[in-house]
Amino acid sequence: MPHQHPLHADVDVPCLCCGSVQRFRFASASDQVVCGHCRSHLGPERAEQRDREHIALWCGILEAHDSDARDAAAEASAAAGEAAELVARLTAERDQLRAGAIDTASEVGAALQDQLRDDRVRRAERATQLTAKRVDTAMVALWRLQAFHHPDPKKPGSCVCGRTLPTCGESRVLEAVRQEMRDWERRNLELLRAGKRHGLPPEHPEVGAAGPAGGGAGGR
Numbered sequence: 262m263p264h265q266h267p268l269h270a271d272v273d274v275p276c277l278c279c280g281s282v283q284r285f286r287f288a289s290a291s292d293q294v295v296c297g298h299c300r301s302h303l304g305p306e307r308a309e310q311r312d313r314e315h316i317a318l319w320c321g322i323l324e325a326h327d328s329d330a331r332d333a334a335a336e337a338s339a340a341a342g343e344a345a346e347l348v349a350r351l352t353a354e355r356d357q358l359r360a361g362a363i364d365t366a367s368e369v370g371a372a373l374q375d376q377l378r379d380d381r382v383r384r385a386e387r388a389t390q391l392t393a394k395r396v397d398t399a400m401v402a403l404w405r406l407q408a409f410h411h412p413d414p415k416k417p418g419s420c421v422c423g424r425t426l427p428t429c430g431e432s433r434v435l436e437a438v439r440q441e442m443r444d445w446e447r448r449n450l451e452l453l454r455a456g457k458r459h460g461l462p463p464e465h466p467e468v469g470a471a472g473p474a475g476g477g478a479g480g481r
Contacts, residue, residue, distance in 0.1 A: 263290040278303070279315050281322055397460030400445045404462065407435050407442065 278299035302311040410431035413419045420429040452459040
């Protein structure tokens, strides 16, 4: 009797002899839907052999299913245990956080304290980086401004912009922070010369001389 299964492809279908689901690859619709276990006992004269082999096959399939079920149950039990442990730990952490008191003598409290300490360190490091970047941005702006407003060595008492120092508002502002600017420039020049990232602007003479490897303004 012709079958309706796909041809030239692996398909899992029940064997018409033993009833177990087996993998077949049919070349034609007239191929027998009989698995390799059953081909040796086809025919009425081999009924006893067929029954014995069917029983052995079914027992093997049942044992395999039982083994898979036991493995799945063990995995589920282990997963449930891990989940329960995680829930208990998180609950303990939540309770300590709600109470505002961390028991560092307990394993949960010690781990929680370490997490909070690490978080505080990361936040402090990030805040330091942001502060340094803001300082660099401000100092670069002042450094660029002082190129147009600083004492004229050829005209004592005058700014290079042409106004007198007392009447040049920019010079008065810069004079109040000129030492801080020099200190900032010195520190960043040391970083530049050491090949480290620095906050100097790209138009700084030494940055241009150092080339692209010298980093750049705000590059911390």
